[in-house]
Amino acid sequence: MDAAPLFGGLADAVFDHAAHDPAHVVLGRKDPAGRWRDVSAAEFCDEVLALAKGLLASGVRFGDRVALMSRTRYEWTLFDFAIWTVGAQSVPVYPTASAEQVLWTLYDAEVSACVVEHEDHAMTVGSVIDRLPLLKRLWQVDAGAVGQLVESGAAIDDEVVHRHRRAVTPDSTATVIYTSGTTGRPRGCVITHANLMFETDTLTGRWESLFRSRPGEDPATLLFLPLAHVFGRMVEVAAVRSGVRFGHQPLLRTDVLLPDLAAFRPTFFLAVPYVFEKLFDTARRRAEAEGRGGVFDKAVEVAVSYAEAREHRAFGLGPGPSTGLRARHRFFDRAVYGKLREAMGGRVRYAMSGGSGLDRRLGLFFEGAGVRVFEGYGLTESTAAATANPPERPRFGTVGLPIPGTTVHIAEDGEVWLHGAHVFAGYLGDPGATGAVLRDGWLATGDLGSLDDDGYLTITGRKKETLVTSGGTSVSPLGLEERVRAHPLVAQCIVVGNDRPYMAALVTIDQEAVEHWLRMQNRPPLPPVELVRDPGLEVEIRRAVIAANTRVSQAESIRTFRILAHPFSEEHGLVTPSLELKRRAIETAYADEVDALYRRPTV
Template sequence: MDLLSYQSIPAILRENAVKFGDKTAISFKKNGVYTSLTYAQFYERVLLLARGLGKVGVQRGDKVAVFSENRLGWAISDFGIQSAGAITVPIYATNTGKQAAYVINHSEAKVVFVSTKAQYEKLLSVRDTIPNVELIVSYERYIGDRTFPAFTQNQLSEIEAPLTAEERNRIEQQIDAIRHDDIITIIYTSGTTGVPKGVILTQGNFLCDCDYGMRQLGGLGSNETFLSFLPLSHVLERTAGYYAALLSGNHIAFAEDAKKVMENMVEIRPTAMVSVPRLFEKIHSRILDSVHQSSPFKRNLFHYALKIGGEYVRTKYIDKKPVGLLGLQYRFFDRLVFSKVRNRFGGRLRFFISGGAPLDKTINEFMWILGMPVFQGYGLTETSPAVTLCSIDDIRFDSVGKPLHKVELKLAADGELMIKGPMVMQGYYKNEEATKETFEDGWLKTGDIATIDADGFVYIIDRKKELIVTAGGKNIAPQPIENDLRLDKYISQAIVFGDRRPYLVAILTPDIERLLDFAKEKKIQYLDFDELVNNDKVKQLFSARVEAINKQYPPYKTIKHFALVARDFSIEGGELTPTLKLKRKEILKKYADIVEELYTKNESVLVFHPKSTHGEEQ
């Protein structure tokens, strides 16, 4: 399908409602069981909501906020808002009331959709600070506060009252009026580097990104099942796992939440998924842990299969040479070993798309060997998001791929990647100064340091602002070191510091299951997890693990001291963004005393109880 021959996303949905009428469009968990809507049913629900929005005064160009996790209501709201000629303003479900209020006020949204009573109560707590909100619409049935009433989405849609011919015609005329340069959304950045900025994206931005992205992958049929778990409030999932899927007639199933993704994979048996590197790190860790606990024979068999698999994928996809006998060996081990591994994740996965942060080369190659290839890409909220993407014909395990169609790239003198292309944003909403700072002679400055090889593959080194310059003048990218630390089976998360300091230090969090197994094996007695991480044997274990990783680096890149935190980094704790990226400034602020102690204490290891910090939970 040539997406660019259409003027808008709702226009394509209208056609798909006819073309794929009885085909499943969206599945969602209700009362513990997955249920579905067909394309025809989904489109009808969208039109009903667009009718309701019109009745409450939503007009073309108005902003409507959506404060919700991924679910059917989110999708109906988004398409209904567009069909009413309005603009969707997503708010991360993990945001506080205060954070949500900033987005609502800055975007001038007068209507807000909320998913649950908990989200409603966040807004109720800041009611006095959002005076322009006229209507709250809930996906679930409950009675709001009398001073701040809430209606259900079904009530607003008048779901029991079918559309009249006149109403349908009026709404579809609104859809016909939408053009490529009309704004579809304002997406607010996480604000980890300052005040959140509202990124203005158009129908054309998304249509180009979906079309060129699918073209890079060699086309996308209409028989895929996507499992969606990254927040739709984030542009990666919204484009690659939601718009691209629905516009090409595929099936989307919403995961219950990020913690149940593995369970939902077995239930839904997806063929495709969009993810950030953290999921692949967990898959890698879980599989190797299972292998470690198996019999010596099975353990040796798996590692030999990995060896053959590594030779196979490098020969076929990197060197592009005939595989010959190696192909027969791989098929044998695929049937004997890898197919059984894939069955643990539903058994039908054909590919993943990865973004948000660079994926470790070892883990990427591991996924390809298993027969669950990961196509890594790169982009920003400001670019809708993808500007580069790997494919089955063009893959480097440590690269984010080659530029999409009509994308121009260049490197500034300091290595910063700069972009031109039809998916680049219009600018930041009500922030001309920030918009001007982000562009230079028409080129978008990404803030990422990159290299581009002779074959056109792009490699992201690190965020420009996150590069560490030590007191000795050494420039160090922390992400590759952090990736190596996270590859260790006992380490869950890692963050490296050292800017303007004499050496590098790190804060680590343990892999809880493996540390508990270690404690059992070593017969360590402890009352709680806090006591366990302070045990001398645990200190010695992590010292040895860090020292082993240090050996692959020159002295100035080694970790001299580290702290072990008894609690994993989390969104709720304020250390991770909703897409699971490290919030470096927040972590440094939260653990400032501990980091300072790592530079003043003579001991090579400091293991601490989190309650000793002065930082508050975010």
């Protein structure tokens, strides 16, 4: 698909699937005992229709905006498609949003109804409801909202709902997604039905091997990305439209995620780099705890070398893996890689990564371990992916080629511009901001990048985040930060140095990884205040910094760093819900620590 759809809306797929193959399993849902049970196309359609009736009975009308504030769960998808069925618009709200963030989103979007997950969310909305004169209805999922709405709409005729559904056109607004905003107040991105249909149909068509799995094997995916984020929303819509069975998992913690991967047994999944890093780190720690750390490290080297040799062959740069390398790879496939795949349910062969940059070496490792990760790039304004690595010839460390129907242009200043049917309609009620990023149909992303000779895109930084030292050296901090963060003990890294004599860094640690590191040395746990002064930990972080510095010139290198006792958190306004660091907020909050970096010896 390389053009916008000509008719219909997102909810049509639910009713079409039920009509053509009512018994087909489209969703997995956990029962009260924690077991996954199947939901057929007919069952899901009936639930969507009944809930849509309830929304109409409760006063939700065509074009109204309904907020959804919840973790990733079955009911979110149910409400999404019921809202779209009656021609209303959903406005996602992160479940971790503060009262002021909720107020701004619901006020700016002129929301008339709101669905929340539980009592805490209801109290958050309740604390600002006196400043939301247009908000008339509030439903709580955990208090039986679905059943209440279904009961209230029982008397409405099916045809009333279908009249609303048939009135939806591709250019109708489907959702207003508020950017998490590393700076300034979030803006509402107006995403149409056409945007989401083009995006999802293009991805499922071009990446059919990912979505369709192997012959005789029913495709399935476990959705654990936040549905308030455009990436998670795209996965939801793609799965429903393509008839891929999917389930919901609200927690990204590996101790919860891995058991559900093993039980649900997806054939593929879509995630942010953080998930792949955690899967790798968990496997490494498990091997070290079993006294097999050396074997695991050798397996990593073989996987990376094997994948790199195959990549070189695909691009005509080499003959592929040698006989000896293939033999070592077969040995480690039985000893290491197979166990990693089994921990993910045993059927995963493909995955897609987005949201931020995936380390090239990590991508090569998963490829060598039998799970091909397609890295892509996009933003809310492009309805998720605008580029992605092609199934047949990925180039690890890049974000791939433009998806079909998309054009990528690099402006004179290095900014990435995008053009395609997935580009959003604009910012809600803000023509000035819209005009600043939409230029004759082109989306100016604010990201810096480059295209190689084969057309693969590499993101190198953000225009607004380029740092300039007092000596005039321009530095894009993104690459340095990602390379420091590649160290298993590092959780976050932010590089500073604007109007300063050199680059420096604030580093937070992965508490779980550090506890494991201490156990492997037969050392007791240390409180955070003592840990950040630990000489051994400082040596490890220094290694990470030195490794990052090998990729840049001396003028661009990190000269000194400080280990912080606590991570940057969303709770303190330092991280967006999609895990992006708020650079200005961090530099303000840690102004004293930043100043101290320029009064200490350099690396």
